[in-house]
Amino acid sequence: MWEDNVRKVVPYTPGEQPKVSGLIKLNTNENPYPPAPGVEKVLKEMSVEGLRKYPDPTCSKLVDAIADHYDVPSDRVFVGVGSDDVLAMAFLTFFNGTDEILFPDITYSFYDVWADLFRIPYRQIPLNEDFSINPDDYLAKNGGVVIANPNAPTGVELGFDLVEKIISNNRDSVVIVDEAYVDFGGRSVLPLIDKYDNLLVVRTYSKSRSLAGLRIGYAFGQPKLIKYLSDAKFSFNSYTMNIPSLELGVAAAEDKAYFEEVVSKVVKTREWTKKELKALGFVFEDSKTNFIFAKHESVARDHIFSELRKRNILVRAFNGERIKDYLRISIGTDEEMKTVIAALKEILG
Ligand code: PMP
Numbered sequence: 001m002w003e004d005n006v007r008k009v010v011p012y013t014p015g016e017q018p019k020v021s022g023l024i025k026l027n028t029n030e031n032p033y034p035p036a037p038g039v040e041k042v043l044k045e046m047s048v049e050g051l052r053k054y055p056d057p058t059c060s061k062l063v064d065a066i067a068d069h070y071d072v073p074s075d076r077v078f079v080g081v082g083s084d085d086v087l088a089m090a091f092l093t094f095f096n097g098t099d100e101i102l103f104p105d106i107t108y109s110f111y112d113v114w115a116d117l118f119r120i121p122y123r124q125i126p127l128n129e130d131f132s133i134n135p136d137d138y139l140a141k142n143g144g145v146v147i148a149n150p151n152a153p154t155g156v157e158l159g160f161d162l163v164e165k166i167i168s169n170n171r172d173s174v175v176i177v178d179e180a181y182v183d184f185g186g187r188s189v190l191p192l193i194d195k196y197d198n199l200l201v202v203r204t205y206s207k208s209r210s211l212a213g214l215r216i217g218y219a220f221g222q223p224k225l226i227k228y229l230s231d232a233k234f235s236f237n238s239y240t241m242n243i244p245s246l247e248l249g250v251a252a253a254e255d256k257a258y259f260e261e262v263v264s265k266v267v268k269t270r271e272w273t274k275k276e277l278k279a280l281g282f283v284f285e286d287s288k289t290n291f292i293f294a295k296h297e298s299v300a301r302d303h304i305f306s307e308l309r310k311r312n313i314l315v316r317a318f319n320g321e322r323i324k325d326y327l328r329i330s331i332g333t334d335e336e337m338k339t340v341i342a343a344l345k346e347i348l349g
Helices: 036-043 060-070 082-095 109-116 160-168 190-194 221-235 243-254 256-279 300-308 335-349
Strands: 077-080 103-104 120-123 145-149 174-176 200-206 217-220 282-285 292-297 326-328
Touching: 036 200, 036 256, 060 077, 077 082, 077 190, 082 109, 082 174, 082 200, 082 217, 082 221, 103 109, 103 221, 109 120, 145 160, 190 200, 200 221, 200 243, 256 282, 256 292, 256 335, 300 326, 300 335
Parallel strands: 103 120, 103 145, 145 174, 174 200
Antiparallel strands: 077 217, 200 217, 282 292, 292 326
16 A cells, blocks of 8 residues: 555645736735846846756855845855745754744745644644734744744734744744745844844745746855755755756846835835725735735625636635635736726725
């Protein structure tokens, strides 16, 4: 019975990537603006002949470009194939004990999948009613802590001091702070890596840098933490990052001005969208991300979802008990969001 020996898992379900064009696609928190112009330039000039060779297993150019961008030493940076890869590697590396790791009940729904995959014991701690995290819930003995901050899919940020409280009270376990959305108005705990050797800060190119298709994620931590992560990576696959990703990733990191411009456009559109949604009777906690997680005060979620879909607007709906009334709406361009608001006005009558 070979099936008895299979590592069985219930996989993560990614948001739909529809095959049809012409949709307003607001279901996976992609950035509506193109990547930095330097990315296109490097792509056009890229040598096909160079693909003959293996990529640099240490990813040193990309690591150095990220280190430069954030003004940290290169030995504090790790890169991977999207932050999913970085996070998976971090779970595998740092959560090898017998105590439960802790993360919220409503958070990135890949965390429990990795924990199951790697047979890591875990406990999901309920968020408060307003979807905030109570740091005191994370002070019990544990095998590790994972916090998405700002959290997804809620969009809610936990204040800097409260994140530090969790890190400083867990010196015997690794605390992963997943900052996938922090560029849209959150405060990063990156400066705390100097102070705490148990902190890993994880970031991505997929949202604020408009490069979800390239698959680049990265992490910051003290050299010892990064070394352990690299040892696990080199025991799994030496060449995780392909040559185009490494080259284009450098070009994106180098253009700080473009990055800031895109982020501020998304933030401005988000603030406009919040006002409009409120006026239409949606309720939501304040979002510091590039999406808004909202429910309508009287109209059923699934009705709104399917009516939007009929109008070629794709948003995301999750099925957990506490979030089954909510829609997660990624922030698109001004024009896209105006179309969404007009459609909602029609739907809500
Ligand atoms: N963390 C969070 C909180 C996310 O929402 C996502 C996006 N699905 C990721 C990590 C992974 O993003 P990526 O692998 O594209 O970097």
